[in-house]
Amino acid sequence: xxxxxxxxxxxxxxxxxxxxxxxxxxxxxxxxxxxxxxxxxxxxxxxxxxxxxxxxxxxxxxxxxxxxxxxxxxxxxxxxxxxxxxxxxxxxxxxxxxxxxxxxxxxxxxxxxxxxxxxxxxxxxxxxxxxxxxxxxxxxxxxxxxxxxxxxxxxxxxxxxxxxxxxxxxxxxxxxxxxxxxxxxxxxxxxxxxxxxxxxxxxxxxxxxxxxxxxxxxxxxxxxxxxxxxxxxxxxxxxxxxxxxxxxxxxxxxxxxxxxxxxxxxxxxxxxxxxxxxxxxxxxxxxxxxxxxxxxxxxxxxxxxxxxxxxxxxxxxxxxxxxxxxxxxxxxxxxxxxxxxxxxxxxxxxxxxxxxxxxxxxxxxxxxxxxxxxxxxxxxxxxxxxxxxxxxxxxxxxxxxx
Amino acid sequence: xxxxxxxxxxxxxxxxxxxxxxxxxxxxxxxxxxxxxxxxxxxxxxxxxxxxxxxxxxxxxxxxxxxxxxxxxxxxxxxxxxxxxxxxxxxxxxxxxxxxxxxxxxxxxxxxxxxxxxxxxxxxxxxxxxxxxxxxxxxxxxxxxxxxxxxxxxxxxxxxxxxxxxxxxxx
Numbered sequence: 171x172x173x174x175x176x177x178x179x180x181x182x183x184x185x186x187x188x189x190x191x192x193x194x195x196x197x198x199x200x201x202x203x204x205x206x207x208x209x210x211x212x213x214x215x216x217x218x219x220x221x222x223x224x225x226x227x228x229x230x231x232x233x234x235x236x237x238x239x240x241x242x243x244x245x246x247x248x249x250x251x252x253x254x255x256x257x258x259x260x261x262x263x264x265x266x267x268x269x270x271x272x273x274x275x276x277x278x279x280x281x282x283x284x285x286x287x288x289x290x291x292x293x294x295x296x297x298x299x300x301x302x303x304x305x306x307x308x309x310x311x312x313x314x315x316x317x318x319x320x321x322x323x324x325x326x327x328x329x330x331x332x333x334x335x336x337x338x339x340x341x342x343x344x345x346x347x348x349x350x351x352x353x354x355x356x357x358x359x360x361x362x363x364x365x366x367x368x369x370x371x372x373x374x375x376x377x378x379x380x381x382x383x384x385x386x387x388x389x390x391x392x393x394x395x396x397x398x399x400x401x402x403x404x405x406x407x408x409x410x411x412x413x414x415x416x417x418x419x420x421x422x423x424x425x426x427x428x429x430x431x432x433x434x435x436x437x438x439x440x441x442x443x444x445x446x447x448x449x450x451x452x453x454x455x456x457x458x459x460x461x462x463x464x465x466x467x468x469x470x471x472x473x474x475x476x477x478x479x480x481x482x483x484x485x486x487x488x489x490x491x492x493x494x495x496x497x498x499x500x501x502x503x504x505x506x507x508x509x510x511x512x513x514x515x516x517x518x519x520x521x522x523x524x525x526x527x528x529x530x531x532x533x534x535x536x537x538x539x540x541x542x543x544x545x546x547x548x549x550x551x552x553x554x555x556x557x558x559x560x561x562x563x564x565x566x567x568x569x570x571x572x
Numbered sequence: 573x574x575x576x577x578x579x580x581x582x583x584x585x586x587x588x589x590x591x592x593x594x595x596x597x598x599x600x601x602x603x604x605x606x607x608x609x610x611x612x613x614x615x616x617x618x619x620x621x622x623x624x625x626x627x628x629x630x631x632x633x634x635x636x637x638x639x640x641x642x643x644x645x646x647x648x649x650x651x652x653x654x655x656x657x658x659x660x661x662x663x664x665x666x667x668x669x670x671x672x673x674x675x676x677x678x679x680x681x682x683x684x685x686x687x688x689x690x691x692x693x694x695x696x697x698x699x700x701x702x703x704x705x706x707x708x709x710x711x712x713x714x715x716x717x718x719x720x721x722x723x724x725x726x727x728x729x730x731x732x733x734x735x736x737x738x739x740x741x742x743x
Contacts, residue, residue: 485607487631489582491575505607506631506672513607524699527608528629561589561635563600563611 176422181497184543188536189332189360189476190501194426195385196410200357201429202387205222207420212418214410225418237384237431239368247393247414248424250336252359252405255378255393256283258415262401263324263376264291267353271321272296275308277338278519280328281357283378285378285515288326293568297321306337306468307520315346322352329358329377330365331496331502333516333532335476337361347564353399359383363434363450365442375399381423385537386430390423435474441537448535451544465467466520466530475536478503479524482527483565484558489531493556501532525564578666579636588642590625596689597642598683608634608675612642612682616690619650626682633672640664641679650687656680 178190185193194202205226211219213227228243235243249255266275276288278300288298299317303309309327318325325347330337341355347354355376361367362377365383369377376399380391395401407416436439456463456479466478481489486502493500503514505528517527535544559565575583592613602609610632624646639662645653663670664674683731694742 477700483629485634488583488635491580491632504631506634524607525629548610559629561586562629563609564629 174251182349184498185538185549186533186543186546187501189532189534191302191388193538194387195430195433197433198429202422202426205425210382210421213421214408214418222346223421226425227421228256230424230431231513232432233428233435234392236435237363237367238379239370242397242411244340245369245394245413247395247429248419249391250304250420251382251391252281252357252370252378252380253283254359255359255380255391256281257287258393258404258476259286259376259378259401260287260293260324260326260359263353263355263399264296267323267375267400268296268402269296271319271323273299273319273321273323275299275301275314275317275322275325276303277303277327279307279331279334279516280305280326281332281359281371284328284357286327302424303519305521306466306471307334308332308468308471309338309343309347309515311339311342312544314343317348318350321471322350324355324527326355326357329356329367330363330473331516332360332531333514334466334468334478335360335473335534336466336518337365337471337473339471340374340443347375348373350535353401360365360473361484363431363438364445369396376401381427381430384430386427386435387423389426389527390420392427434520442474444537445535448539448541448544449475449477449542452533452535452548454507455548459548460555462468464522464526474535475534477533479531479533480517480526481524481531481555483562485528486530486557487530489551489554492557493547493550496550496554498550500533503530503532504528527546539544574669575632575636576663576666578609579633579668582636582639582665583632586623586626588639589627589629589697592623592625597683597686597688597693598684600741601682602630604679608678610638610678610682611633612638612686613688616650620650621645621650621653621700630675630678633668633675633713634678636665637661637668637675637679638682639722641683645683650690653683654687656683667708 210223210226213220213223231243231246234246240246249258272295272298274288276284276298292298301309301313301317314325325343327338327343329340329342344354353375356374357378358367359378359380360383363377375396377394382388403414403416405416410416410419414515462482464480466480467476485506486504487507490502492502503512503517512526513527592615597612597614598611601609610626610628613625614621624642626642628635628638644656644660644664658676661679662673668676686726697742
């Protein structure tokens with residue numbers, strides 16, 4: 171049995187967990203190293219050194235605004251990432267519009283940053299209607315329209331889901347919000363930089379995004395706030411970010427995100443096509459290697475790089491650990507792999523049984539993967555799943571293999 | 573890595589995997605809703621565990637617990653085997669992450685049920701096929717444990733008084 175170190179030396183580690191993070195692009199690294207070497211001052215300072223920093227900050231804002239096709243770079247508010255952006259959108263919109271009403275419409279499959287922000291403001295008297303989704307994780311726009319009341323001040327529906335990769339009929343939902351003059355927020359953390367994204371075409375008022383989705387640094391992201399949308403800051407203090415988010419900006423991170431955004435704008439079509447080719451190859455060839463796998467990802471309306479696959483009769487953490495030994499990193503949504511040991515609310519919402527949810531893997535391809543990586547992954551997956559099914563009493567019982 | 577070397581060794585190379593044809597006692601605990609399920613098979617010779625095998629549906633620690641349990645139990649007299657506790661298994665594994673301690677309950681419970689099954693059969697007691705529980709999400713045998721501190725809790729509670737941990741669904 172080789173130890174961990176030997177294993178690492180022997181083979182290239184294949185990262186198939188690009189939904190958790192992405193490696194920095196070389197150009198992003200270079201931009202950040204250059205920024206470090208420039209010894210930038212505080213962008214809010216009014217002397218020359220401060221102005222130089224402010225110029226770098228605003229350059230990044232323009233780069234990011236282009237990625238979202240925002241009219242005005244001032245509509246971009248830099249945050250510490252997707253979670254802060256979601257908190258800002260929900261809590262900020264709720265506080266700013268409480269005089270108009272206290273009802274919010276959302277879905278059952280949102281990220282915890284949205285779900286828990288909504289739970290937090292319930293104590294301020296807000297009520298939330300959370301809509302169910304179909305077995306591929308899509309919400310019906312008609313349900314959204316029916317859930318709206320006179321009291322509704324915000325509709326928040328994620329663009330794509332981080333566990334299933336399914337993309338929502340977001341333009342139709344945004345149109346409902348616009349018609350009824352309700353603010354519309356979409357958590358697009360897993361979409362921006364991966365799929366072509368246009369805030370004007372979608373018609374969103376608030377859009378959360380994160381830099382590490384598009385090969386920028388972690389810990390930085392932003393919230394698009396359409397001009398005129400009424401949203402309070404959730405961080406109070408100085409006048410940074412056009413009075414929308416206090417605190418000295420994470421300039422190095424933002425410069426990295428700006429560089430990543432510029433490359434995403436340039437490469438997005440090619441990136442999309444390449445990622446989709448890896449995913450299509452995997453889905454096409456998977457049945458030759460394994461039977462009894464449920465694909466939870468929508469066949470058409472989904473992220474180009476993500477597959478959620480529930481492998482029956484086995485548990486995901488075991489698969490993840492064994493694949494790790496084989497030099498392959500994947501993510502699992504098994505309850506056993508979470509701190510709380512509770513099954514994923516997203517997987518239960520799309521109608522999976524607890525047992526099938528346990529065997530769920532999230533496979534997310536990246537620009538650094540090759541078709542050969544997919545081949546090696548399929549072979550290793552077959553080996554690992556066969557080993558674990560041989561141990562599993564469910565396989566024996568259900569499939570009559572015993 | 574969240575697991576220590578002993579746990580990973582038993583996970584990577586589990587001992588005594590499989591079933592026993594014509595087993596003298598079978599014990600099954602957990603259910604797929606719990607996220608883990610374990611079946612223990614016993615071959616008894618002169619009131620001693622001559623052979624033991626397991627099948628497990630579960631995470632890394634559930635598989636390691638099953639493997640270690642069979643190693644501890646193999647060759648023991650039934651009287652000795654009845655004294656094997658969850659703690660013995662966890663200790664032999666040199667510890668489990670706190671929220672995985674409940675997996676060790678599974679092992680010893682399955683063994684005790686298998687021994688009981690053997691004794692019942694010997695005494696001529698017929699038991700109906702155990703039905704899998706579908707309503708209760710967090711039961712092992714007949715009991716519920718907090719995944720964080722392992723104290724026994726009531727089914728359906730959303731907060732562990734002992735360790736002050738929230739047990740609600742993640743939404």
